Amino acid sequence: MDISGQLNQEQAVGTGARRGGLRAWLTRNDNARGYLLLSPTSIMVVLLLILPIVALIAISFMTQRGFDLDTSLTANNYQTFFNYSEKPIYITLLLRSLQMSLTATVLTIALCYPMAYFLAFHVKKHKVMWLIIITVPFWTSYLLRIFAWKVILGYDGVINSGLISLGLITEPLEFLLYNKLAVTITLAHAWIAFALLPIYVSLEKIDRSLLEAAGDLGDSPFRRFWRVTFPLSLPGTISAALLVFIPTVGDYVTPQLVGGTDGIMIGNIIRTLFGKVNNAPMGAAVSLMTMLTVTLVVCMFLGGTTVARKLLSRV
Amino acid sequence: MAATAETRTPFIKITPIGAYAAFFLFFIYAPVLLLPLFSFNDSQYVALPLKGFTTRWYVEMAAAEQLQAALFNSLKVASVVSIISTILAMLAALALTRYRVPGRAIISGTIVLPLVIPGIILGVSILVVMVQVMGVEPSLWSVGAGHLLLCTPFGMLILISRLEGFDRSLEEASLDLGENRFVTFFRVTLPLAMPGVIASVLTSFTLSFDEFILAFFLAGADPTLPVYIWSQLRFPLRLPQVLALGSIILVVSFAVIAFAEWYRRRGVQPSAKPG
Numbered sequence: 062m063d064i065s066g067q068l069n070q071e072q073a074v075g076t077g078a079r080r081g082g083l084r085a086w087l088t089r090n091d092n093a094r095g096y097l098l099l100s101p102t103s104i105m106v107v108l109l110l111i112l113p114i115v116a117l118i119a120i121s122f123m124t125q126r127g128f129d130l131d132t133s134l135t136a137n138n139y140q141t142f143f144n145y146s147e148k149p150i151y152i153t154l155l156l157r158s159l160q161m162s163l164t165a166t167v168l169t170i171a172l173c174y175p176m177a178y179f180l181a182f183h184v185k186k187h188k189v190m191w192l193i194i195i196t197v198p199f200w201t202s203y204l205l206r207i208f209a210w211k212v213i214l215g216y217d218g219v220i221n222s223g224l225i226s227l228g229l230i231t232e233p234l235e236f237l238l239y240n241k242l243a244v245t246i247t248l249a250h251a252w253i254a255f256a257l258l259p260i261y262v263s264l265e266k267i268d269r270s271l272l273e274a275a276g277d278l279g280d281s282p283f284r285r286f287w288r289v290t291f292p293l294s295l296p297g298t299i300s301a302a303l304l305v306f307i308p309t310v311g312d313y314v315t316p317q318l319v320g321g322t323d324g325i326m327i328g329n330i331i332r333t334l335f336g337k338v339n340n341a342p343m344g345a346a347v348s349l350m351t352m353l354t355v356t357l358v359v360c361m362f363l364g365g366t367t368v369a370r371k372l373l374s375r376v
Numbered sequence: 377m378a379a380t381a382e383t384r385t386p387f388i389k390i391t392p393i394g395a396y397a398a399f400f401l402f403f404i405y406a407p408v409l410l411l412p413l414f415s416f417n418d419s420q421y422v423a424l425p426l427k428g429f430t431t432r433w434y435v436e437m438a439a440a441e442q443l444q445a446a447l448f449n450s451l452k453v454a455s456v457v458s459i460i461s462t463i464l465a466m467l468a469a470l471a472l473t474r475y476r477v478p479g480r481a482i483i484s485g486t487i488v489l490p491l492v493i494p495g496i497i498l499g500v501s502i503l504v505v506m507v508q509v510m511g512v513e514p515s516l517w518s519v520g521a522g523h524l525l526l527c528t529p530f531g532m533l534i535l536i537s538r539l540e541g542f543d544r545s546l547e548e549a550s551l552d553l554g555e556n557r558f559v560t561f562f563r564v565t566l567p568l569a570m571p572g573v574i575a576s577v578l579t580s581f582t583l584s585f586d587e588f589i590l591a592f593f594l595a596g597a598d599p600t601l602p603v604y605i606w607s608q609l610r611f612p613l614r615l616p617q618v619l620a621l622g623s624i625i626l627v628v629s630f631a632v633i634a635f636a637e638w639y640r641r642r643g644v645q646p647s648a649k650p651g
Binding site for chain 1: 408
C-alpha cells in the first residue's frame with residue numbers, strides 16, 4: 062500500500078493531492094475514502110448490534126443463580142427450551158407466534174393487494190393525496206391504535222354496544238376480545254401501511270404496454286392478471302410479507318392488550334424472563350431461538366417463492 | 377403529475393374495486409377516529425355508551441406533569457436521534473453511492489439488519505450488554521442508542537435512493553471547477569439531496585417518537601411517551617388525558633405531513649434520467 066501510495070503521489074494531479082500524508086492518501090485512494098465515510102455508521106452498528114448479539118449468545122450459555130450470574134458455559138437453557146414434555150411453554154408459544162403472525166401476514170396482504178391494485182391502476186389523479194390519506198392513520202401512536210381495537214372488540218365495546226342497540230343480541234359477545242383472532246385482526250390493521258406501500262410500488266412500476274400486449278394477444282383479464290400483473294408484483298408482495306411477518310413474530314404489545322391468555326406470544330415470555338422471572342440467560346436463549354426460527358422461515362419462504370416464480374413463468 | 381383528463385372524473389367511481397377502497401379506508405380509519413371521539417367523552421372509562429361532551433381531559437392534560445415529562449423525554453430523544461441518524465445515514469449513503477467500496481453488500485446488509493430482526497430481540501440484546509456486561513443502568517441515553525440503530529437504516533435507504541436520483545455531472549462539474557469535495561458536498565450534493573435529508577429526519581423522528589418495545593426495555597426511571605402510555609393502558613387512571621394528547625399528536629402529524637408534501641412539491645425535482 063505504501064509503495065503504491067508513493068508511486069501514485071508523483072502521478073497525482075490536483076490541488077489537494079500534494080498536501081500532507083493522510084489527506085493526500087485519502088484524496089487519491091477512493092476505497093479508503095469510502096471506508097472512512099462508512100466508519101462512523103459501521104462503528105455504531107458494531108457497538109449496538111454485533112456486540113449485543115454476541116453478548117446475547119454468550120449469556121444464553123450461562124446460568125442465573127438468584128441475583129448472580131454463573132458464567133460457566135452450559136447448554137442447559139437450550140435443553141430446557143427443547144424439552145417439550147416438561148416445559149412445553151417455549152415451543153408452544155414459538156409455534157403459536159409463528160402461526161399467528163403468518164395468519165396476520167396473509168390477512169394483511171389480502172387486505173392490501175386489492176387496495177394497492179386500485180391505487181396503481183384505477184386512481185388516475187391525486188395519487189400522492191391518496192397515499193397520504195392512507196398513511197395518516199398510522200401516524201397515531203402504535204399503542205393507541207392497538208388499544209382502539211380493545212375499545213372496538215371489548216365487552217362494552219363498539220361492536221357489542223352497536224349490536225345490542227340494534228336488538229340483534231341481548232348479552233355482549235365475549236368471544237370477540239382476548240383470543241387469537243383479536244390479535245390477528247389487530248396486527249393486520251397495525252401493519253397495513255408497511256404492506257401496502259411495497260405492493261403499490263411494484264404494481265405502479267409495471268410497464269402498461271405489457272398488459273396491453275397480453276390483452277391484444279387474446280388473454281382474458283383474469284389470465285392477464287395471473288400471467289403478467291401478479292408475477293411482476295411478486296417482489297413487492299414478498300417484501301411486504303417479510304416487513305409484516307418479521308416484526309409481528311416478536312410483537313409484545315398486541316397479545317398483551319387484546320390476546321388474553323389464549324393469545325400470548327413468544328415476545329411476552331421473553332419479557333417475563335428478563336423482567337419478573339429474572340432469568341436473563343433463559344431469556345437470551347429463547348430470544349436467539351426465536352430469531353433463528355424467524356430467519357429459517359424467511360429463508361424457506363424466499364426459497365419457496367423463487368420456485369413459485371419459476372413455475373409461474375412457465376404457465 | 378400533469379392533469380391530462382379533460383372531463384372531471386368523480387373521486388371514487390362506483391365499481392367493485394372502488395367499493396373495496398371505501399371499505400379499506402373505513403377499516404383503517406374507524407379505530408383511529410375512536411381516539412379523538414373518546415378524548416371528548418365525559419367519562420373516566422373508555423367504553424360505550426358515550427356520556428357527553430367535555431374538554432376537561434384537554435385541560436387536565438395541560439396540567440399533567442408526568443405526561444408532559446414523558447412527552448418532553450420523547451421529543452428530546454427523537455430530536456437527537458433524528459439528527460444523528462440522518463448524519464450517519466448520509467455518510468453511509470455517500471460511501472455506498474459515490475465510492476466503490478469492496479464488500480459493500482455485506483456492510484450495507486449489516487446496517488439494514490435491524491429492520492429484519494424483531495425489535496424485542498434488539499431490545500434485550502442491548503439490555504444484556506448494558507446491564508450484564510457494562511453494569512450501566514438504563515436511561516434515556518440507552519433508548520436513544522437503540523433508536524439510532526433502528527432509524528439509521530431507514531434514513532440510509534431514503535438517502536441512497538435520493539443520491540442515486542440526481543445527475544452526478546453536477547458534482548463532477550463542481551470538482552472540475554476546482555472546489556474540493558467538502559465544499560462540493562455542502563454546495564451541490566446537500567442542497568440537491570435536501571428533500572431526502574428532510575424525509576430521513578422526519579421518518580427517524582416519527583419512528584423514534586412512537587417506538588415502544590426498545591424504549592420499554594431500555595428506559596430507566598425516565599419513561600418516554602409510549603412507555604408512559606403503556607403504563608396508562610394497563611392501569612387506566614389518566615387514560616382520557618392520553619387520548620387527548622394522542623388526538624393532538626394526530627393533528628400535528630397531519631400538519632407536518634401536509635407541510636412536508638407541500639415542501640417536497642416546491643423543492644428540487646429529481647432530474648430526469650438521461651436518454
